[in-house]
Amino acid sequence: SDARADYYRAVQKKAMVEILPGLKTEVMGYDGLLPGPTFDVRSGRNTVIEQVNELDVSTVVHLHGGHTPAASDGWPLDLLMPAGGQGEHEGHHAMTGGDMKMGSRTYTYPNTQRAAMLWYHDHTMDYTAPQVYRGLFGLHIVRDDEEDQLPLPTGDREIPLVIADRAFDDNGGFLYPIAKDGVGVESQYMEGVIGDVTLVNGAPWPVHEVDAVRYRLRFLNASNARRYELAFDRGPAKFVQIGSDGGLLDKPVEHKTLVIAPAERFDVIVDFSQYQPGDEVTLVNKLDGSANVMRFKVARKATDDSRIPDKLSSYAAVPEPTGLTRRQWRFRRGDAGGHKGWTINGKAFDPKVMQAQVKLDQYEVWSFVTDVHHPVHVHLAPFQVVRRGGGHPGAYDGGWKDTVDIRPAEVVDVLVKFTAHKGKYLIHCHNLEHEDMAMMAAFETI
Ligand code: C2O
Ligand code: CU
Ligand code: CU
Helix, strand or coil, X not given: CCCCEEXXXXXXXXXXXXXXXXXXXXXXXXXXXXXXXXXXXXXCCEEEEEEEECCCCCECEEEECCCCCHHHCCCCCCCEECCCCCCCCHHHHHHHCCCCEECEEEEEECCCCCCEEEEEEEXXXXXXXXXXXXXXXXXXXXXXXXXXXXXXXXXXXXXXXXXXXXXXXXXXXXXXXXXXCCCCECHHHCCCCCCCEEEECCEECCEEEECCCEEEEEEEECCCCCCEEEEECCCCCCEEEEEECCEEEEEEEEECCEEECCCCEEEEEEEHHHCCCCCEEEEEEHHHCCEEEEEEEECCCCCCCCCCCCCCCCCCCCCCCCCCEEEEEEEEEEEECCEEEEEECCECCCCCCEEEEECCCCCEEEEEEECCCEEEEECCCCEEEEEECCECCCCCCCCCECEEEECCCCEEEEEECCCCCCEEEEEEECCHHHHHCCCEEEEEEC
């Protein structure tokens, strides 16, 4: 083994977990947890994770936002079969190839990237949505020296908040609508599966006690299909955004509310010193009648030596070069060769078809075009939004992103460059039901 690597082992298994008070929910979790264990890692140092599959279904793990060699990126057919042999969906996948393994697989993440909050999750062909829904997701936080030198809140004043909605049956089991043929989700869920219970870090509507000081809240929307507009129910707190999917912004940006689509991350500072001890402030979702997401209870005054520097990072936006290769990716509901679902450029996902060959180390402009709302995600490299709807990027488009929310009938242009790793990668909608209904395309870096 290598001194420049950290080794972990995670066992994917079923577990009975108390999520709703007094009830037990069967989850599929990494180490039986929902969310799975958080990996806190150093930029430039390898993380090697041995995944053991004790479930009765096949799985594959993808590190979302990771600059990962193709062999460890979680290609949807590089399946890890259950330790005990064939899983439920083998018949369906057996024909299609991929690097199948039995029982365990080792993933190597070089972490050759800036400090950022990434997340890992299942990426099994046609079954990502139900498997993530049941618990196969967790955080992977990369740290680096640039970020360590900033006077930001740390320790228990840095809180990752993973938001995910779920629905439950009367006994506490997850309610996920599976089609009768066992493949994917029923067509009445074309918009994706939405739940009526909001979980934050796996707990329904939690209450978190805070001191009256600044906190660093690191949001991930791990919901299958729901988007949120987060706001506080009483002033004066606002969100000072310091980072997005791909790490720190060059300088802070203030927002009254935060719109967060599936898979996006927002790294924000919230100053609770504007409240009095005893105050309670509720984080609500304005897109859902200001429904409760979680509450903060301000406990006491305390000293605070944190600050929000005017300059956060040297990794600023780059000017858009002229004369670049342009590619269009059209995300539409479609009817491609008998497939009734969602398509990219008129095609349902086919792992044998590379929709693009992309040269390493060259910027390209990619245009995302939609019919309805789609959160578009690109594997391997972050991108910079350069235009939205023909005009300037939106309020939430700052920094380097790997997922961008495209509104109905909108065109968003991004600047992207892949700097390492030749192989097969994916672009897809991160509404996970759309992804499973084939709104995914493969491209090859060369
Ligand atoms: Cu978070 Cu290809 O996915
Ligand atoms: Cu990804
Ligand atoms: Cu979509």
